């Protein structure tokens with residue numbers, strides 16, 4: 379893949395640049411109908427959806443790294459969530475529930491590896507068991523494409539996982555795991571095969587709106603030329619507030635991101651302690667879902683992520699863990715799992731949550747907003763797309779396409 383920062387068309391893949399330019403422009407070298415900023419799972423899903431639904435329009439995806447998925451989309455738990463924990467009328471619930479259904483269908487049709495192994499949410503006290511009942515009642519009220527229900531396990535069913543300590547277990551059978559890299563590969567391939575264009579090593583550093591031409595001018599680092607776009611989708615993950623701030627001045631305070639690091643632990647010797655996803659009852663303020671136990675498709679166990687607010691989004695080191703933090707994580711796991719010794723835990727990797735709520739903040743929903751109301755028609759901000767963003771990616775893509783092309787249906 380070559381980089382030609384001063385000559386935008388030559389860094390494009392897929393459809394050739396000249397045939398893809400949609401409208402002529404006097405001020406820009408290159409013009410497209412849709413421009414997506416960010417090649418994580420969400421940007422790829424949005425780009426693929428726009429290209430598929432609008433074959434006569436041109437769609438360009440810009441990503442600053444040399445390939446897709448080099449940030450949060452490849453540093454997560456790879457769990458296909460069921461949409462259990464958030465308020466029922468929130469986008470997090472709605473898009474996760476729809477996304478779960480769409481993702482399983484997509485994985486089957488595109489041969490993306492996944493496994494619907496199910497998840498146990500484990501109560502270890504009467505209070506926690508009460509919380510699980512509340513969760514079950516809340517979940518029952520959600521309209522589900524497949525009528526998915528949570529159910530409590532019998533005592534004999536709970537013996538299937540002898541290392542799990544529990545007073546009650548709530549089973550989510552629609553929770554599973556996925557190969558997120560393969561998913562992104564499939565989305566990129568779909569996008570390119572429907573005429574989409576990708577420009578890697580393309581760092582967006584400026585955005586201007588021209589009311590006269592009703593289009594956006596996108597400036598890339600190291601390039602004198604701008605790209606003109608009729609519609610822009612900001613799917614820049616950890617930098618999505620900064621990208622929004624290139625246009626919105628001042629940036630709305632509720633668009634400002636906080637960074638919350640999540641570190642993962644592996645088990646020395648990879649002992650096969652469980653064969654399902656095991657989650658504790660989540661933390662009270664939903665900063666994270668608790669230090670849970672997941673498996674990847676190769677059967678490797680991992681624990682985490684923990685939660686630690688930081689100021690630097692690029693701080694993905696796992697060497698900064700203190701003895702106290704390791705003790706705390708170990709105790710959190712030992713509450714629901716037998717056979718865990720502190721000396722068997724080792725550091726694995728870390729991911730960074732792009733959170734709209736701060737350390738003491740309350741629940742914040744995904745921002746999926748078309749900014750006509752602020753004077754910027756055709757500009758969509760996706761901000762605070764933390765978990766369950768991987769699960770929700772295909773549903774977010776549907777919503778963005780609707781916001782841009784048939785908003786009355788929403």
Ligand SMILES: Cc1cc2nc3c(=O)[nH]c(=O)nc-3n(C[C@H](O)[C@H](O)[C@H](O)COP(=O)(O)OP(=O)(O)OC[C@H]3O[C@@H](n4cnc5c(N)ncnc54)[C@H](O)[C@@H]3O)c2cc1C
Pocket residue numbers: 415416417418419420421422440441442443446447448449450451452453454455456457458459580581582583613614615616617618621639640683728729730731732763764765766767768769770
């Ligand atoms: C620890 C952790 C665990 C998680 N576990 C799960 C889970 O199990 N299940 C689940 O559903 N979700 C999970 N998530 C959430 C999920 O990973 C994210 O919601 C999802 O990956 C977000 O994708 P994205 O495309 O929005 O962001 P990203 O993957 O961060 O992609 C954004 C892209 O934008 C690019 N970009 C930024 N600025 C610019 C610029 N100026 N110019 C060009 N490109 C730019 C970046 O380089 C990046 O590639 C987890 C998240 C974390 C942190």
